[in-house]
Amino acid sequence: MYTELLKIIEGGLVGDKEKISNYSAILADNLEKQGEVALPKKIRAVLSKKKGTLTSLDGFSTQPVDAESRMNIVEISTPQIIDSQIVFSKYVEEEITGFIEYYKQRDSLLKAGLEISNSLLLYGPPGCGKTTVAQYISSITGLPLVTARLDGLVSSLLGSTAKNIRKIFDYASKRECILFLDEFDVIAKLRDDKNELGELKRVVNSLIQNIDGMNENNILIAATNHHELLDPAIWRRFSKVITLEKPKKEEIGKLLNIFLENASEDILNNNKKTEKIENAFVGFSHSDIKTIINNAIKKSIIYERNLVTSSDVLREIYFHQNHSIDSEDDFINYLLRNNAPHREINESLGIPLRKIQAVSKNQTSER
Numbered sequence: 001m002y003t004e005l006l007k008i009i010e011g012g013l014v015g016d017k018e019k020i021s022n023y024s025a026i027l028a029d030n031l032e033k034q035g036e037v038a039l040p041k042k043i044r045a046v047l048s049k050k051k052g053t054l055t056s057l058d059g060f061s062t063q064p065v066d067a068e069s070r071m072n073i074v075e076i077s078t079p080q081i082i083d084s085q086i087v088f089s090k091y092v093e094e095e096i097t098g099f100i101e102y103y104k105q106r107d108s109l110l111k112a113g114l115e116i117s118n119s120l121l122l123y124g125p126p127g128c129g130k131t132t133v134a135q136y137i138s139s140i141t142g143l144p145l146v147t148a149r150l151d152g153l154v155s156s157l158l159g160s161t162a163k164n165i166r167k168i169f170d171y172a173s174k175r176e177c178i179l180f181l182d183e184f185d186v187i188a189k190l191r192d193d194k195n196e197l198g199e200l201k202r203v204v205n206s207l208i209q210n211i212d213g214m215n216e217n218n219i220l221i222a223a224t225n226h227h228e229l230l231d232p233a234i235w236r237r238f239s240k241v242i243t244l245e246k247p248k249k250e251e252i253g254k255l256l257n258i259f260l261e262n263a264s265e266d267i268l269n270n271n272k273k274t275e276k277i278e279n280a281f282v283g284f285s286h287s288d289i290k291t292i293i294n295n296a297i298k299k300s301i302i303y304e305r306n307l308v309t310s311s312d313v314l315r316e317i318y319f320h321q322n323h324s325i326d327s328e329d330d331f332i333n334y335l336l337r338n339n340a341p342h343r344e345i346n347e348s349l350g351i352p353l354r355k356i357q358a359v360s361k362n363q364t365s366e367r
């Protein structure tokens with residue numbers, strides 16, 4: 001309640017009707033949740049009387065656009081991410097839960113005189129869950145996700161990047177939402193281009209000012225694959241930094257359970273096979289693992305086999321790594337090293353048993 005009152009006062013001081021209106025509506029909702037009846041009713045009555053004079057009561061209808069291209073520079077979504085479909089390491093899970101809790105209890109923190117900054121920097125290799133985490137936090141908090149793709153913004157709009165960044169933050173500051181700056185490193189990469197040095201400085205300064213000016217009802221999340229390129233001044237702005245790495249064996253096991261759930265009891269019920277597949281997946285991203293398993297499942301459906309075998313999955317892993325099967329011997333060697341049974345290789349992949357046995361014999365004699 002304190003935060004809404006502060007926002008309404010702020011809005012009043014700068015004459016921002018939209019902000020006043022949005023936060024008054026939130027205040028009425030929250031008062032009602034606390035059991036108040038009369039006051040929320042009165043607030044809503046005042047709001048509806050003034051409705052005609054407001055530009056928009058629908059908090060999300062006036063999206064910011066680029067001045068030249070007239071294109072929207074943000075995308076708004078309300079993701080529904082299912083808890084059980086996501087796998088985090090224990091440490092990441094704790095940090096994300098903590099971050100959400102700080103946000104939920106910001107009123108108490110504010111009352112205790114603490115400074116609040118709900119900003120999170122996510123970094124790590126591609127396909128390891130940065131966008132997924134932003135969607136997950138949106139889904140858990142119920143806040144809409146306002147995504148600004150900085151790559152598009154920077155490359156096409158050289159002169160007006162700083163201006164667009166301001167527009168995005170202005171827009172986000174007027175409603176309760178998560179502002180998600182995806183591909184955040186693009187800002188840092190501007191440094192490589194000599195002609196753009198002045199522009200970079202403007203953009204970095206504009207970013208810093210805007211991040212500092214964020215209010216406690218918003219969450220800011222930025223994601224990058226190249227954290228090392230970020231300016232230390234920007235880095236310092238984030239109250240929490242989490243790195244999302246490629247999954248370790250334990251997490252791979254959980255991912256297999258999710259992705260193979262309806263497709264392969266054969267693998268999941270056999271500890272030895274599961275372990276081999278887990279080992280074969282070490283070094284891959286969450287996203288790669290999903291793609292590889294989905295490819296194996298698709299193939300089994302197309303060829304009307306109702307089961308995905310370990311050979312099917314290993315084939316897709318091998319193919320994903322090499323983009324071809326140049327040498328059948330090498331491929332069979334790979335399958336055998338990963339404990340795929342001869343009969344299964346033969347039945348799933350159509351490789352003649354004689355051929356498998358010949359390669360297997362060679363393998364044993366080489367040892």
Ligand SMILES: Nc1ncnc2c1ncn2[C@@H]1O[C@H](COP(=O)(O)OP(=O)(O)OP(=O)(O)O)[C@@H](O)[C@H]1O
Nearest residue numbers: 085086087088125126127128129130131132286287
């Ligand atoms: N922790 C996870 N648990 C389960 N699935 C995941 C996880 N992380 C990623 N995935 C799967 O991988 C896909 C790609 O992940 P995501 O887009 O979040 O990666 P990213 O880190 O944002 O990658 P990029 O750097 O390419 O933007 C997701 O759609 C999801 O299916």
Ligand SMILES: [Mg+2]
Nearest residue numbers: 130131182223
């Ligand atoms: Mg992403």
